[in-house]
Amino acid sequence: MSPDQAQAQGRLHDTDPVGIIDIGSNSVRLVVYERLTRSPTVLFNEKVLAGLGRGVGVTNRLADDSVERALAALRRFRFLATQAGAETLYVLATAAAREAENGPDFIREVQKITGAKVEVLSGRDEAERSAYGIISGIWRANGIAGDLGGGSLELVDVRGEEIGDGRTYPLGGLRLQDAAEDSVRKAEKIAADALDGCSLLDGGAGRAFYAIGGTWRSLARLYMFETGYPLKVMHHFAIPAGEALDFCRKVAREDLAGFEHIDVISRSRRALLPYGAAVMEQIIRRAQPTEVVMSALGVREGHLYKLLSKKERARDPLIAASEELAILRSRSPRHAGELADWTGRLFEVLEVEESADERRLRTAACLLADIGWRAHPDYRGEQSLNIIAHAAFIGIDHPGRAYLALANFYRHVGLIEEELSPWIRKLATTRLMERARILGSAFRVAYLISAAMPGVMPKTTVRRRNGELVLELPKDIADLDGERLRKRFSQLGRLMELSADVEIA
Structure with a gap:
């Protein structure tokens, strides 16, 4: 790893970048991924429309001009892959190179240029x-x-x-x-x-x-x-x-x-x-x-996924990506994990029903809850919403994206519907909107207790008592009690049609 890469704190460096050159019938593309992982992040991506497959069905040959265009692109891609630090390079070729009578000659040239064995994929x-x-x-x-x-x-x-x-x-x-x-x-x-x-x-x-x-x-x-x-x-x-x-x-x-x-x-x-x-x-x-x-x-x-261990394949790609973003952007990844546990217990107390998919969405939202802390306070909600809604996440549909973005938005802005962009209302279901409001309100309580640092949230307890929601603080953190905390906890209670109180154990 170069000194420049080691100093890039916005990168994850536990493994080296990996590159794939995909030689298709229409395009030739290089993609360099940050590392081999369950949720791969693209470091560099470029394609050239070489049109290798044009005319193959008629002539049974790769056209000379298409071949030259593809080889020129591959020379550039080989240099870029090295520049990006991708010492491991996979080269895949598909239908056109597989079926043309001059395909083997083309593949030999590709191997000379890339220095890598070309895997010609069958159908x-x-x-x-x-x-x-x-x-x-x-x-x-x-x-x-x-x-x-x-x-x-x-x-x-x-x-x-x-x-x-x-x-x-x-x-x-x-x-x-x-x-x-x-x-x-x-x-x-x-x-x-x-x-x-x-x-x-x-x-x-x-x-x-x-x-x-x-x-x-x-x-x-x-x-x-x-x-x-x-x-x-x-x-x-x-x-x-x-x-x-x-x-x-x-x-x-x-x-x-x-x-x-x-x-x-x-x-x-x-x-x-x-x-x-x-x-x-x-x-x-x-x-x-x-x-x-x-x-x-x-x-x-799919090629990268096939290379993963069985254990890595079994990971949830949304949670994996959210954990990585928490490491790169939050003040404490450990706190994000504690927040997921705390809100899980809270939802049980509030009797908020969650499907298995909604539970994983809530966990991801907790991991992402603090990624906007470096932004100006007036714009943290809006900026976090846009980052999450447009992030390169996988393993999530568009309503799920809306839920993650809304929970973070409510955390920073409060439950103010007037400030919410109408486009996101079109994506989130009513059920997800309601759960995002509850989770965002819970975030507003949690961060007043923890200051985004780990070790405090597990000490607290939330329970119901005769129609009242009670936040219990042990004596060693009793000084956290205050007017602002009580106000936000009361807002959470009202959202669930409950009175609310803070008590010292």
Whole structure:
């Protein structure tokens, strides 16, 4: 590790960075991750749209200009990976390099440039890594995952940690465009015929469809802007299946210039949008899922997940990421853990019902409760809300993000609804809003007792007595009692329609 890295206090350095070069049929990408962990954080990310798969279905060869573009990008990526400290570098290649007759020559050049062995993934390998990507990024996933690249479509069934059989179809955007001779109508027919006998899709009814790949992310991004969706975070963005079907049909059959927000999609991506929409439309028709859920994690993250130990895989990715943020930004990570225990006991006393997922959300909220302390006091609530809502978390859906952000907002601002941005109200359910208010109010009490330092909260007790909420302080911390603490504890009591008192044990 270089001296500069050792001095970067905003980094975690228990292991070295790891890099992955992903050579796809449309793009070539380098991603350097901070370390190999359950919730990987990206240090550097760059892609080049080399178009290696263009024409392969017709000529069976990688085009010379595409090869040159890809190799030039790889020379740059090799240098950047070294610069970022990624001594471990994995190189993955997919459909185009696998199927073209000059693919082996290309792979040899790649290995010379990168100095790393290239793993050429089979269709089954791609489906498996995509499934691992979903397991890594979607907590308790249950549905069919589809990874649409430039050359192929991989489908695989995912139920929790279990991966079913995978299927590969030649329906990648570039290949489909070539096969359909630039006709989206023909592409629809090709996709429909290819997927008609897919028994794997028979198991999709009533479950989610997890969409992976740059073309489908661009499609979802356009939908976000066209519908005015308030949170521009792609991972775990969910679209009801019926709405997704209608939107895909519109993108496939109408002039893209007629979309008001088409400029949010890069020009290099637009040509493949109708083909990605055509494939998605046929999948929804065939599988009948409840919703389409976008995944920002795919083959690369699935590869990392496969490298983890069994113990590390079993960790909750949301809690892992929240713990890391607590280490990097809070005044005391140990206090954050004590806060999770204290609020758990408090919710039991208050008889606040929590599902298993709501308990993990509350734990994450406690770990994140103090990350905004360096901000100006007048803006801590707003800044913390935005950091949490837009953080690169995995293992959490958008309503869950809203809950975490709201609890922190209420902690700093108080239970003042007028100051709350209307966009977040659209994301959080009424149930989560209520629990965020209770948790935020509990935070306001806890930090007056602890001053954000560990060792004090476990000494206190909260109990109910004849319709009254009682906060009990032992004699050795009796001096913490005061008017401000009593006022905030009374606010918590009123929220639960209880009187409240502070007593010295």
